Amino acid sequence: MSIPVAQGLRIFSYILKQKILGNKKYPLVLMLEPLFRCNLECPGCGKIQYPDVILKQHLTVEECLKAAEECGAPVVSIPGGEPLLHPDMPEIVTGLIKQKRYIYLCTNAILLKRRISQYAPSGYLTWSVHLDGLRDIHDHAVKREGVFDQAVAGIKEALSRGHRVTTNTTIYEGMDIDKVREFFDFVMDLGVEGMVLSPGFPYEQARDQGFFLKREKSKEFFKEILTQPHKKWVFNQSPFYLKFLTGEIDYQCTPWGTPTRNIFGWQRPCYLLNEGSEDSFKKLISNTRWQDFGTGNNPKCADCMMSCGYEPSAVVDSFSSLKKFLRTVREF
Numbered sequence: 001m002s003i004p005v006a007q008g009l010r011i012f013s014y015i016l017k018q019k020i021l022g023n024k025k026y027p028l029v030l031m032l033e034p035l036f037r038c039n040l041e042c043p044g045c046g047k048i049q050y051p052d053v054i055l056k057q058h059l060t061v062e063e064c065l066k067a068a069e070e071c072g073a074p075v076v077s078i079p080g081g082e083p084l085l086h087p088d089m090p091e092i093v094t095g096l097i098k099q100k101r102y103i104y105l106c107t108n109a110i111l112l113k114r115r116i117s118q119y120a121p122s123g124y125l126t127w128s129v130h131l132d133g134l135r136d137i138h139d140h141a142v143k144r145e146g147v148f149d150q151a152v153a154g155i156k157e158a159l160s161r162g163h164r165v166t167t168n169t170t171i172y173e174g175m176d177i178d179k180v181r182e183f184f185d186f187v188m189d190l191g192v193e194g195m196v197l198s199p200g201f202p203y204e205q206a207r208d209q210g211f212f213l214k215r216e217k218s219k220e221f222f223k224e225i226l227t228q229p230h231k232k233w234v235f236n237q238s239p240f241y242l243k244f245l246t247g248e249i250d251y252q253c254t255p256w257g258t259p260t261r262n263i264f265g266w267q268r269p270c271y272l273l274n275e276g277s278e279d280s281f282k283k284l285i286s287n288t289r290w291q292d293f294g295t296g297n298n299p300k301c302a303d304c305m306m307s308c309g310y311e312p313s314a315v316v317d318s319f320s321s322l323k324k325f326l327r328t329v330r331e332f
Contacts, residue, residue: 014074015028015316015319016319027259028258029257029308030075031258032068032261033078034081035059035081036057037056037085039110042142048081060088061091063261064261067281069099076102077103078103078105082107082111083105084110089105097125105126106168108129108151112151112158116154121161125163127164128168129166134183135148137183138151141172156190159190165192166192168195170198172200180225184233188230194234196236197237198308199213218303222246222247239327240314241313241314244314251313252313253304254310256269257309257313258270261281264277266281266284268284268287268288269288269293272308
């Protein structure tokens with residue numbers, strides 16, 4: 001694990017507090033999606049397929065900060081779309097830092113080098129840069145040449161200014177295992193804090209459904225990659241989630257662990273599926289039929305192994321016994 005001590009202790013104490021209070025459904029990470037607009041049109045993404053009238057909308061600074069307070073999660077992930085297209089993103093980040101939230105600002109990094117001066121380095125802010133492989137692989141995945149070089153340049157610029165940086169990699173059908181290993185070596189040599197992995201999810205709106213791995217094939221792929229990882233590889237994820245990816249552990253997803261707030265409201269049930277929205281976090285928790293979702297409960301969830309659903313399950317599991325807790329502390 002590559003989570004700094006202060007952040008890890010904040011999350012540990014938050015979970016212990018929820019357990020002491022007897023709370024069964026509590027958020028760990030707010031998925032704050034302030035806009036769907038993007039400067040790429042990746043075939044594996046279901047966000048940019050909305051009509052222009054939706055793509056032109058975005059959450060206000062006040063709505064973003066209120067969502068974080070209402071939800072109460074210690075960590076906020078800001079995906080999109082492309083968050084750096086939001087005109088008030090620096091103000092949103094500043095406000096969340098004042099709330100002492102740990103922020104993962106997810107970006108394709110096309111604009112990162114140009115906009116980085118608007119953000120001061122902070123232990124609360126991490127740039128999560130989308131990279132799906134080395135140059136040819138990544139540029140093919142996003143359907144535009146030159147994006148890999150822009151992303152790497154952005155990473156180097158952010159690191160040179162003292163920012164925290166991680167990478168976010170989605171594994172798709174047809175990826176070569178040796179190339180993925182080479183990519184991991186390259187990323188760690190850049191000096192990033194760690195890597196985040198996840199198999200892709202077959203969004204209904206995604207144009208190319210052939211991009212996505214089925215569940216059993218995902219397990220085979222990750223088992224081959226992660227069974228003997230290089231010593232220099234560092235993952236910004238729970239070790240139990242990585243074991244889930246390899247098939248060593250089985251979990252049901254914990255969708256309330258990463259609630260989504262976007263321009264429609266609080267999306268039900270999760271970041272990946274859109275089964276309607278609620279106008280408050282409290283209503284999302286109380287009104288959602290959680291038993292209708294997850295592997296074995298809903299065909300749409302059959303092949304999902306995404307970190308946003310299963311990382312919370314892994315983190316909660318790490319507190320289920322003293323042995324598991326001590327192992328997590330040791331990894332941390």
